[in-house]
Amino acid sequence: MIPAARLQAVIEILEGLDDKPAEQPAEQVVNDYLRQRRYIGSKDRRAVTAMTYDVLRHRARIGWWLEHGEGTAASPRQQLLAYLALCSRENPEPLNQLFDGSRYAPAPLSEEEAAVAARLGDPALRDAAPPAWVANEVPQWLMPKLEAAFGEAAAAEAEALLQEAPIDLRVNTLLGTRETARAALAEEGIASEATPLSPVGLRVEGRRALRASQAYTAGLVELQDEGSQLAALLCDARPGMAVADVCAGGGGKTLALAAAMEGRGRLLAMDVEQARLDRSALRLKRAGAAFVERRAAKDLSADTSLHGAFDRVLVDAPCSGTGAWRRHPDARWRLTPDDLESYTILQREVLLKAAALVKPGGRLIYVTCSLLPEENRVQADAFLSEVPGFAVLPAEAVWQQVLSVPYPGGAPYLTLTPARHGTDGFFVALFERETAA
Structure with a gap:
């Protein structure tokens, strides 16, 4: 593909995103677009995908620059113009040569678009200092929460979340x-x-x-991201144990637990949606983990036969996914305050019900791929204050038992971040149930 054809593909994908429901991830839209155009080579696929994601990563700055330059409502073409003028790491050809209307290329710039492009070329616009949430590409309402979590390191964490994940x-x-x-x-x-x-x-x-x-x-x-692997290892699941993964989803951590158990013992994968568990069946078979049980359950507390039956209960809780923004650059713009409130309510509910499954002396492991205090430390502390019979088990102590590398820091809970550890963002809290008298 010529450079202009790649730009046209990006425009069409961005237009497709505008036409899709807000909850539909960009990854699905990009994959669907490319799947319908198998004639596009692998190198061009990677280039188009990378540029699309880069535009999404810089949405706050692009929007701020366009508004700052008195631009009108940003169309996908205007977003790409702003990206090429102000964000692109490359030195593209003059815009009128890329938007020339030739075969496969974007249509020529309209009079309005040409005026926007001219304003974007003003050096004063590039040098203008945007507010912190714009500079860090974080929704305005979320920036204070990151600052509360990381203080002066918030900007570095936000910058790391803009990078491409390994x-x-x-x-x-x-x-x-x-x-x-x-x-x-x-x-x-x-x-x-x-x-x-x-x-x-x-x-x-x-x-x-x-x-x-x-x-x-x-x-x-x-x-599986390294941070997710570490969260599973900290469950310290061993051969012969009874282990429950109560928010199993597609089965990523279930598979890790199965390997840690060496295929011996009882491993129950649970989820509220049977369809999610069905999708994990092929992965389990491929991995040689046929011993895993799968069970859909709307209410963890409904089956009393499971109460007090497990040595380890993993709650890989539904969350905002802020720790995985590197992999899903559009997710940050789809998250709302109402979403966050819903997640925190659900997390508390799942934790309280999952606690009933832990046998005396067993452990409850709470994991999120979030960097927000409301979903992490606040939830863990609240659980300890509300549920009798559980005590916090310092993450460092378990780390030293199951891993040979130095503990990366954090007490009593573990927080992994892209900036500090090169992983996705993860939070791990471990609780131990008192042994019956």
């Missing part, structure tokens, strides 16, 4: 070791290196079609 794999130790997985990937021309914290992780170099690799289709590796 591709991490978890080695399925039911089928092989990290060394055998790395060798298998290398045979397919996929270079990888050991992740710095997770003993079962590999970080892939470059962007590769991993789902088509033999190592993936054979179940030897799974796509």
Whole structure:
């Protein structure tokens, strides 16, 4: 594709996003667009996807610049103009050469668009200092929450959330070791290196079609961020235990727990939606984790036979997903204050009900991929104050038992962040139930 054709593809994807429901993720829209145009080569697919995501990452600045320059309501074409003029790391051809209306290229600039482009070329506009939430590409209502969580480091965390996330794999130790997985990937021309914290992780170099690799289709590796791997390892699930993953979803952490248990014991994957559990069935089969039970349950407390039955209960809670913004750059703009309130209510409800499943001496593990205090420390502290019979188990103590690398810090809970640890943002709190007298 010529450069102008890539721009036209980005415009069409952005227009597609405008036509879709607000809750539909950009990843799905991008994938659908490219799937319908299989003639687009892999290099061009990567370029179009990267530029689309970059426009989405800079939505606050693009909107502020357009308004600051007295621009009208930003159309996808105007958003791309602002991106090319002010955000692009490349030095594109003059805009009138890219928007020339030739075959596959965007239509020529309208009079209004040409005026917008001229205003965007004003050096004073580039040098103007935007407010903190714009500079950090965070919704205005969320910036104070990040500042409350990280203080002076909030800007660095926000900047890290704007970067492209690495591709991490978890080695399925039911089928092989990290060394055998790395060798298998290398045979397919996929270079990888050991992740710095997770003993079962590999970080892939470059962007590769991993789902088509033999190592993936054979179940030897799974796509999973290093932070998610660490959260699963901190469950300290062991062979012969009874373990419940009560918000199992697509089964990512369920698979990690199955490997830690070496296929022995009872592992129950639960979710409110049967469809989510059905989607995990193929992954479980591919991974050699046939011993996993799957059960849809709208109410965790309904089946009293499960009460007090598990050594480990993992609550990988529904959350805002702020820690995964690197992977879903449009998600930050879809999150609303009402959404956050709904998540916190649901998290509290799930925690309270999941506690009943923990046997005396067992552990409840609360995990989110959020960086917001309301979903993390506030929830953990509230649980301890509301539910008798549980005590906090310092994350550092468990880390030292199950991992050989130094503890990355945080007490009594663990918070992993892109800026500090190179992982997605994760929060882990561990609670232990008192042993019956």
